[in-house]
Amino acid sequence: MRVAYSYLRFSTPEQIVGDSIRRQTTKTRDWCERKGVHLNTTLSFEDLGRSAFTGSHFNEGALGVFFSLVKDGTIKPGSYLVIESLDRFSRENAMTAAGRLFDLVKAGITVVTVDDDREYSPESLGGSDVTAMLILVIKLTQAHVESVRKQDLIRPIWNEKKNLARSKGLPLTSRCPEWLEVRDDKFHLRPDRVEVVRRIIRETISGFGRREIVSRLNGDGILPFKAGQNWKTPRPFTGWQSSSVAKIVSNRAVLGEYQPHKGRAGNREPDGDPIKDFYPRIIDDVTYWRAQNALLGRRHQTGGRRGKAGAHILRGLARCGKCGGAMHVVNKGPLPKGGVYLRCDTNKRNLGCGNSQAWRVDRLEDAVIRSVSALDISTFSAVDDATSEAEAQVEALSAEVSHLEVSRTQLLKVLETGDDAVITRFQTVADSLKAKRHKLDVAKTDVARLSNDPGIVVRLTEAATLSRQLQTAEDKDRHDLRVKLSAILRTVIDRIACVPTYGAVMIIPQRKLWHANLTGFAVRMEPNAIYVLLDSDVDSEVANHFIADFGNDFIPTGRAQ
Template sequence: MPKAYSYLRFSTPEQAEGDSYRRQMAAALDWCKRKGVELDDKLRFHDLGKSGYTGANFTEGALGRFVDAVQAGEIERGSYLLIESWDRFSRQNAMTSTARLFDLATAGITVVTVDDGQEYSQERLTGPDVSPMLLLVVKLSQAHLESARKSNNVGKAWADKRERARAGEHKLTKRAPEWLSLEDGRFIERADRVEIVRRVFRETIDGYGRRTIVHRLNEEGIPNFRAGENRKRKPTGWHASSVAKILTNRAVIGDFFPGTGSTRFRTYQKEAEPIRGYYPAILDEDTYWRAQAVIASRRRVTDDDGRVVQRGAAGRRGSGVSHLLTGLGRCSICHGPMHIINKGPLPRGGLYFECDTARRRAGCDNMNRWRVDEIERRLLKHLTYIDADAILRGEASHGEFEKVESVKARLADAEKRRKNRAAMLEAVEDMDPDSLARYRELVADVTALKAELAGAEKALAQTAADPGLKARLAEAVDLNRAMGEAEGEERTAIRVRLAEQLRQLVEMVDFHPELSIIAHLKPRADVPADQVPFTYDSGNWRLELSSDSEPHGIDPDIFPEEDPDAVRAANAFFLKRRLAKAGGAS
């Protein structure tokens, strides 16, 4: 037996809970009572926040599910669809709306507008009387034009607000980042929270991961930004997600991204370009972009074929940073990752590198194991270019290198926004002059950043020629000595910073069961050509970490670790020998 089905649509949760729901439902029940038709109470079709103007109530909402049920035969021919008025059914243009209605009518569904009692069936719409069709087109056109007018007015108002905000004349909303408050139209820093944000960025650059930062904040009893708010559920300390939101929020450097849509209904879309200086900056841009470069270096990156081009270093590490080569070990046989296994306490036990594929008996026969502390010791001994001074003091000794990394990150971001804007312009036939102007601004930004990057790399190369670079081997010796003398939190802090330095210097460490252990270094712009590290048998930017090898071929008889001057002399001796070798080869 055919039944009636009500379709209710609400723009806001308040309407769903208030008079709008009761009004629409009462009208449907009243019509059913007068017509003697049963209102189905099992299949209900209600939409909250689904736009009738864009057609979302059909494409992804309850009205679309009603159409699917009709086509599947779950709803019989001769049934009724009850709507309050045509603006609940659709606010799209009259042609699109009538096409949707005709599809339902052809399937045997009668659409009823209960506010005026009009019934639109196939028989009535195709009959000799054209007045129902004319009335239908007029009402659908009115609904569409009204929505278009409101949308246009609201859009113009917000566009005006955004332009005034870009000019620094207006604050778009009362909302502010959690380290700021809005008072009398001005953003005021909340000093305690600003210091927490700066700490999060500082520790990220030093090498601490999100989980470690969370543990430290919670262990120190530092309340999160939601503590003290009147909330149904009290916050339970810091979480990795809250730290991640801080690290990716460009409000810390003053940027605000206006947008359109609703965050409540997940339709909010940010504009491609931020409003610079909208918020007071609590960090300088170099610090922000250095943190982004550190975060990016920890991600696991694959190419289009699924091959790993950058091994991630993110994950749980524990409070003591158990080893320095997180995510860098690779088996030379199967090219799979090397995992760390714990064989118990020293001297018989310890931590060992082991091929994960071989451990699982999954097709690799590299069954060798290598002591983690031995590999770390050899690598530190070989790395003449490690910036130990920055590690020990927790600061950069070569600002030019960090400047290059910062500009690279900013350039990548600007290039991404330029491509997004270009895609938007290609998607529309009538180019908006403002959008076109913004695209040209982005092109200019990219060009300027490329020039800035070239200048920064030139300055970096000049700094690299400084004699201080040749003394880094002595600094590494100092670092090893400091590592041996430090205890507790001090030693942990040194290892965290050292691990971060290694991630920036080392691409991977290859473990071969018969040949050797090779550390593949990342080529760096701050190293002159005559100082590129190499292993005689393995080539440039590769270091052999076999037990019988010496750092870069330096004679052990002239490598007394207790005498920094002798170390510098040894390094100079080897550089001369390297240059002589290169000259002979040419």
Template sequence: VESLDRISRETVMDAATRLFALVRAGIIVVTLSDGQEYSEERLRTDWTPLMFSLIVMARAHEESRIKSERVGEAWRQKKVVARREKKPLTPRCPEWLEVRDGKFVKRAERVALVQRVFTETIDGFGRREIARRLNSEGVPTFRSGKGWHTSSIAKIIESRAVLGEYQPHTGTHRNRNRRPDGDPILDYYPPIIESGTFWQARGAIQGRRQNAAGRTGMSGPHLFQGLARCAHCSSPMHILNKGKPPKGSIYLACSDNIRKVGCENDRRWRVDAMEPLLIAAIDMMDQSAFNNENQEVGQLRAKAEAIKTQIADFEQRQRSLIPLVEIGDDTATSRSVDLARSIRRLKKDLSAINDEMAIASERPNVADAIASAASISARLDISADIQERRELRTRLRSIVRGIVDNVIFHQRFGATTFFIERRPFRIRKRQDLYVFSMLLEHGQPKVLLDQNVPNAVLDDWAQWCI
């Protein structure tokens, strides 16, 4: 090697241990800068090279430490300037921006693409579907990769840089010590997404249940995806494709029954027959009952105000301890540390509540969703374009998931829709085409989708629902 500092710049003890390990393994180390040879044979009779090695190692470590401190201090100064003047730290920036003449400049085509991703997320398209649509249209990726991936879409949706925020960090991913350095810098980047849009997209993602993932087919997702479960074993209902109509069709069936692992619910439900029933049941709901639905936001706001008051009280107590801490009072110091921990915890709780409140505030209006469901369903009935039908079904499924909690399929009773619990709840109109049986308990309506069910079975169904 050129010099021992090329082997290690660790502390002397660690670097010497590394050198000795090489020598004991039978490796002869020769330094070209001073012509020294480090071998087991020589060091057993001549220990003078060890003195030189320790000096070189100490100097290398000290130079590395000083360089690290200087670089670190330079970065700290850059971050201070960034917070004060909002100037770019380096040419690196989000993919939809670039640095020109020391300023961030939007890249119009990429900004439009990011905005499209947020819009489609709100409309109910998942990451996989958005990536598929971009790839099918030949939209180039930000870094000339081989097509869009779900991870690429996720990074866009989760990035607060779209709001203009920049979060400085210390450490590196390689050393696994990367962590936030202080609070985010607001308005550091030019914002390209409004706060309401950002939180509405986050709310749409949270609203999709984990088990809603899976293949959707060329015509788009069926409306029961992620909602349908077996009443007997609680397993999800899966699709069975029995071929094309009129002889065949697509059915919903208990996944455990399909796999023959114990569930006896062998009944099958035709998807094309059940979907119109679900839309008709939703259409019965009185839209006006939800026009002033703001209880959740009010409760969250009250929690946030209570936490703010507590934080202010703890901060005042901490300030009153400063004189005692400065003179070395151990009890006051310990109490100040405890208060600091409590303040950090409360601020974390407050941030989480603010996030929930933002999502709840931007949640789509239920009254509008009910009206949209029937409208989109009517367009589906007349549309022959495959791509349009896919988009309409995706939007319709997103609406349904904001209204329906789940649909439980019972071998004897049939399919029962459990709507998300809301108060008040009223029936707007009775369906002329379908006759539904319904129960309302604790603000949660339950509607039996199956038609022409015998009265004796209905009595048992009512008991089962309770």
């Protein structure tokens, strides 16, 4: 049986709401029925919103996948590739486009264009009749020339639109961030969507990951923004996706910023500096950068699988007390004989560490929660709202400085080209970095002035509150509390050292010699940290040794980044 495969393509995302998909699909199906060719619907190839002028549909898109499947034999010789017209196949220069088509034909694939009912096959292109070859070259040339002409016409128009956007704040098109809409040449908020965006950012700061946020949004029946569009071709409902959440959290449009670009898909680059206050702002700078910091903190967590059994509030904190290496989750099956444990990964892989002891995760979690909830915060320095705001400002500025440092490093790589625009952009970024560093220094001074270390006190207070709530919470509330507590603990606790001699030791950094009241736990106070022995059932000799001198018993190295 002869088999055909369809290839659909259009250049701009806006065309997805038009008639292009239906028209191309209908023409392909009609041709197959008329020719008695079976249309394979298991493998479909679509480049929706992808340019054929730059070749991205071949280098990164579905057409390139089709070529790969032909090459590896999945798609057999004698098959058909059915397209609406040759400009769907390519708008590159005729030499490149014809070369791609010839590669398919030489592999035994017949390319069909349904708009003129032509078949480009070894027979039609390799015989004495040159008609098919001439038509092929002419049409491919026409497609490329037309794209070049359109580009030359459109470029000045877009440049003028960008100038108006910078000078008068006028929308370039009706397209805008999904939480806005354009009416009467102005941007207007869509309150319901603005609240969804703010919720996503709040939950990111609280410690929820992208997958968790997606699950919560879908569970609450909140439709993704694309679901509200009036598709002419029915599209399957897929709910929120992790990629959508990631784009929202990192999108500087929430700050009102718009970054013009130049170039086509796959080769786009910023066109000048971002335009400030172009869109209505929906969050402040501090909130935005706290969200970025939260993302950075999640990237610094330890690796490994995170199934339901292995997801715990101590992830990224536990380190081996002998070698300083990571403690990885080991699932020994269901309780009472099994359980989920932490064990030194270096020892497990027989790389020289002698710490073969395992710590049961649920017991360790319980000890951390009880010890944190037992902290007498009144023994620490008092803190007010001003301190909390200063701490948040330091966090936001630190993330912003890191972002600018990355931008400066990227620009350095292309500075040697001598491009005036790159040089100007580099100087702008360097000046911004200098200014932000100064602001960061001022903010840190303010924090130090308000208290010796108010940030950790604030977090300890919140961690203690959440720990007490977690001990009495109902099942439906425990998950959210655990997520929030986990995020805070990673900013409060330097690490939990798993030491064979004593057990697990929680280490809280400090700059002032606090006195921590912790009933039921052995505590050692040092100028740089508070050390809490989490195993509360150790004998008195071990506890006394821990309090007296443990300096040589474990490696005091911090968490790996």
